[in-house]
Amino acid sequence: MDNFTFYSPTKFCFGKNAEDNLGELLDWIGSRKVMIFHMSGPELRSGILDRVKETLAKGQIEFVEAGGVKANPRLDYTLKCIETAKEEKVDSVLAIGGGSCIDTAKATAAGALCGDDFWEHFQKNIPFEKALPIGAIVTIAASGSEGSEACLLKDEEHNIKVGLHSEVFRPAYAIENPELTFSLPKYQTACGITDIMMHVIERYFTNTKGTELTDQLSEGVLRTMIKYGPVVMERPDHYEARAEIMWAGVIAHNGICGVGREIDLASHMIQDVIGGLYDSAHGAGLATIAPAWMRYVYKHDIPRFVRFATEVWRVPNDPFDQEAVALEGIRRTKEFFKSLGMPVTLHELGVCEEDMDFLCKNRCAGHFVELHEEDIRKVYELAK
Numbered sequence: 001m002d003n004f005t006f007y008s009p010t011k012f013c014f015g016k017n018a019e020d021n022l023g024e025l026l027d028w029i030g031s032r033k034v035m036i037f038h039m040s041g042p043e044l045r046s047g048i049l050d051r052v053k054e055t056l057a058k059g060q061i062e063f064v065e066a067g068g069v070k071a072n073p074r075l076d077y078t079l080k081c082i083e084t085a086k087e088e089k090v091d092s093v094l095a096i097g098g099g100s101c102i103d104t105a106k107a108t109a110a111g112a113l114c115g116d117d118f119w120e121h122f123q124k125n126i127p128f129e130k131a132l133p134i135g136a137i138v139t140i141a142a143s144g145s146e147g148s149e150a151c152l153l154k155d156e157e158h159n160i161k162v163g164l165h166s167e168v169f170r171p172a173y174a175i176e177n178p179e180l181t182f183s184l185p186k187y188q189t190a191c192g193i194t195d196i197m198m199h200v201i202e203r204y205f206t207n208t209k210g211t212e213l214t215d216q217l218s219e220g221v222l223r224t225m226i227k228y229g230p231v232v233m234e235r236p237d238h239y240e241a242r243a244e245i246m247w248a249g250v251i252a253h254n255g256i257c258g259v260g261r262e263i264d265l266a267s268h269m270i271q272d273v274i275g276g277l278y279d280s281a282h283g284a285g286l287a288t289i290a291p292a293w294m295r296y297v298y299k300h301d302i303p304r305f306v307r308f309a310t311e312v313w314r315v316p317n318d319p320f321d322q323e324a325v326a327l328e329g330i331r332r333t334k335e336f337f338k339s340l341g342m343p344v345t346l347h348e349l350g351v352c353e354e355d356m357d358f359l360c361k362n363r364c365a366g367h368f369v370e371l372h373e374e375d376i377r378k379v380y381e382l383a384k
Helices: 018-029 048-058 075-088 099-111 118-123 186-204 212-234 239-253 266-278 282-312 322-339 353-360 373-382
Strands: 011-014 033-037 062-066 092-097 134-138 150-155 160-165 173-176
Touching: 011 018, 011 239, 018 048, 018 134, 018 173, 033 048, 033 075, 033 099, 048 062, 048 092, 062 075, 075 099, 075 118, 075 150, 092 099, 099 118, 099 134, 099 150, 118 160, 150 266, 160 266, 173 239, 186 212, 186 239, 186 266, 186 282, 212 239, 212 282, 212 322, 266 282, 266 353, 282 322, 282 373, 353 373
Parallel strands: 011 173, 033 062, 033 092, 092 134, 134 173
Antiparallel strands: 150 160
16 A cells, blocks of 8 residues: 545535525635536536525625536536636635536636646646635535546647646535436536546556555445446436435545555556547546456456456356456446447547547546556457
8 A cells, every 4th residue: 555645625415305404504614705606507407506696695705707618518617617716706706506517616616726837737726725615515426526636627729628626626515415417417426426427447457556545445445336326227306326426426536435555647648638528428428438458458457347347246266267367357347338218439528530540649647557648549359
């Protein structure tokens, strides 16, 4: 196990009617003027946005509304939000939605206090030193951004997505009511399940030895997703299943499943290039790339893949054919994503052959096995 520092300061209010705690949480951080981020979709249909505004009015808390957030959060819109936040002198930000809303709010919170070039921090991987307090009301269990230090933005001019890790991106508070996810379309639910699982899988495949507790925690989260993912696909209003998945989303990406070891992130890095070019759903791209990545790298550490197969997927172990056990675990991963309705081939995802040079050129990804341009091209071949 490697040395580590684990920092997770977010205060979580979880359960039915958890949003009723908003006023108290804003008082806790001392906020009197908040900037609200949403996508003008499910937040309006569920009524949560109206309830938030009622809470703010009751507490005599001013607000500024930013309702133009898009999936794969945009740099240009974020820059406008930063200017608004500065002009309006807001003292906190609140995202109502999923990862795109939360990441837009995170970036705005940092940009509002940034005296130098905001985008340069992302381009040069320079963490921010301060940000406005960040809050989130989660309506999509997927990204885990409500508990993480990560933020991802898309530069539409160059069709690229750029991520940055900075401790100031960790929200001060997050409100999680599983009932707010009942009305999600099946496709969004499936993308969320995939994203949560991949956040764990990318931490699970590591070259670091001696991480038994972290391994077992990761395996437990994955088995939970395998158990309850199909339940919410068939019964969207199953509270207990939604609750298990929502909390798994936090654990998957707040860092606890990666402590003490090097993490990989190759599938995420490859998918971010796809998402930047095609604007495809993050979970959909991961469902396509991850099984192909597994097929490409599994011989690097067959015992690791055997453990994944036997402990996560309950594949019977065969000491005389360990490779077959490893491959069966990979096959079940791909079939599970497919059963959710996710694309599992580049054709299904909508990736064009003529874009392959752009998708592969000058790329480097991963730590479990470091992938270069030709390696990534071979992963794409396995995803066809």
